[in-house]
Amino acid sequence: MSTVATAVIEIEQASFAYGGIPVLEDVSLRVEAGEFLGLVGPNAGGKSTLLKLVLGLLRPQQGRISVLGRSPKQARRHLGYVPQYPAFPRDFPIQVLDVVLMGRLGLGRGLSSRFGAWRQRDREIARQTLIEVEAGELAAQPIGALSGGQLQRVLLARALVGEPEILILDEPTANIDHRLEGEIFELLAQLNKQLTIVVVSHDIGFISSYVSRVACLNRTLICHRTEAIDGNLINELYGERVRLINHHHGDAQTDLSAAAAADSKEPQTSLHPPQEHPVHG
């Protein structure tokens, strides 16, 4: 990262509570242009909430957030968002291409970009974006006919088609298997050449081989560093009695990246248990 790097997301001492329940406390985080930031932490650690603050869907009770030098609400149309759970009913009568086209709402000026049906140019861009995420053949499928991995690609296309400067993904691979997870992250690594990416995950081990920096969140920001994550840190993040698994790679380099499974129920973690964990690296 060069010294003239500009911050595209600046969170200063933000705190947020749902009703009487504090979710985020005094969180400060700076994301610079071109970064690929992984946001990790246990369930209910506030990761999704932090994303919603950046997207301007929620407002912090304390602190300040600026995105691309503007308020989150004003910066919205320059962000691409892939939600953890699709917020729409799967039986909605709509084809994939029309779902992707919704990512182009709010773009452009002039009457034809606001009113009436989609223009041919928008359709062409949507089709092209589907091909980029390797889902070109799905364009005419009803949204309800997709598998989990296909839907994830379509949601990614919907986020990308709006020509975002920052791509924000909330557990993009929570519902798909490891092979697809790898494919999606390879795709994100490609996209990172043009975009800043922030991705939420509960799986530190997996994402650390792709992202340029990891930030750990459990109500407050515990770390945000580039170095390898060590056992102490994971203990700090997830609480006591967490097991670590070493991954030995072909080049004999030890990668301490992998995740852990908590023995205790408290705090609850959703890291995958060691026995189903042989594939990474």
Place this chain on the structure above:
Amino acid sequence: MAEFFTALLEHSFLQQALIAGLLASIGCGLIGPFVVVKRITFLAGGIAHSVLAGMGAAVFYGFDPLSGALAAAVVAALLIGWVRLRWRTGEDTAIGALWAIGMAVGILFVSQTPGYATDLMSFLFGNILLVPTRELWFMAVLDFVLFVSVALFYRQFVAVAFDEEFARLRAVPVDLFYLLLLVLVAVTVVLMIQVVGLILVIALLTLPAATAGQWTGTLAGMMMGATLLGALLTTGGLALSYAPDIPTGPTIILLAGALYLLSAISAGLRAKRRAEKAVRSITRG
């Protein structure tokens, strides 16, 4: 049936009735699909019933009942929408309250208006055979309002119906379009009242759209299908009820219900056949 078609050529009241049915089916096609996919049938029912307050007040004070209905429907739509947007919950309670209170207010007004007891029945169940030309024009204007709104803001309405959160992130004024959609539902309710009455409106609003939805995978397809089915059902109901001299509104609704049921059964059978065929094709290799 044949008797109906010869009568249609002779009597202008039947021609008017036919036109009223066709005008109502445009609303049924443009807005019905949104009610079905957005799952706001109960909300539309609340708006429809609260309309009686406006109609009752209008006849009591000597105005046109349809303009009273329109005012009440729009107010009810905005109230319910406001409750949902403001508190996020309690929407169904608000709908239930407006539903009953609207009926109660309406019945009190009608009871205090001498000579209007018979009109109550036509408010509740419609009277397509007594649509004056003036009200046909009124219906045409409502159709025009619906058509222009949906044509201009089709993308925004689909986005708000599909995924409100994402629409909000694309800088679509979601609350505004949600309220506008409810107002259009209110307009459609008023459009249909003359044909089937306020109690039966809900079936004409949702059944043709839901039936079309069983055979098409897009919202635009649902809109076209629901318009055609609406036209078919209102015309068919009118023709069937004419010779035996039975009320038209309930006949239309029973037809719509029967068609929906048949369509659901055959769509189910079709899905089953397709699945069996797909499995056969793998087992054969």
